[in-house]
Amino acid sequence: MENKIFVGNLPFKIRGAELKDLFTEFGEVTDATVILDKFTKRSKGFGFVEFADEEAAKKAVAGMNEKDVDGRPLTVNIAKPRE
Numbered sequence: 001m002e003n004k005i006f007v008g009n010l011p012f013k014i015r016g017a018e019l020k021d022l023f024t025e026f027g028e029v030t031d032a033t034v035i036l037d038k039f040t041k042r043s044k045g046f047g048f049v050e051f052a053d054e055e056a057a058k059k060a061v062a063g064m065n066e067k068d069v070d071g072r073p074l075t076v077n078i079a080k081p082r083e
Contacts, residue, residue: 002054005061008046008075010034016047023049026063027056048079 007019014022020032034047051057057078065076 002078003052003057004048004050004079005057006046006048006075006077006079007064009072010043010045010047010074011070011072012043012045013070014043014047019047019049022069023051023060023064026051026060028052 005023010019014034016032016034019034020029023029023032028051029049030052031050032047033049035044036042037044049057049060051060061076061078064074066073067076068074
């Protein structure tokens, strides 16, 4: 599961397609999901990106953590399994 990353502090206007576009430079993105509030359908400001391989995920963390996107510094790290 080292090929899935958590992306926090996302601008609220970003959706899955834009999230995927942000990370394609690091490798093949197999899935990109922005988490939405189930009642309002608005972004909660975080999401997950899954890569085809672990190396691409590590490159994405190194390249995108603290990167400014629309005035917000992203928090990017390897996703932890749900408990």
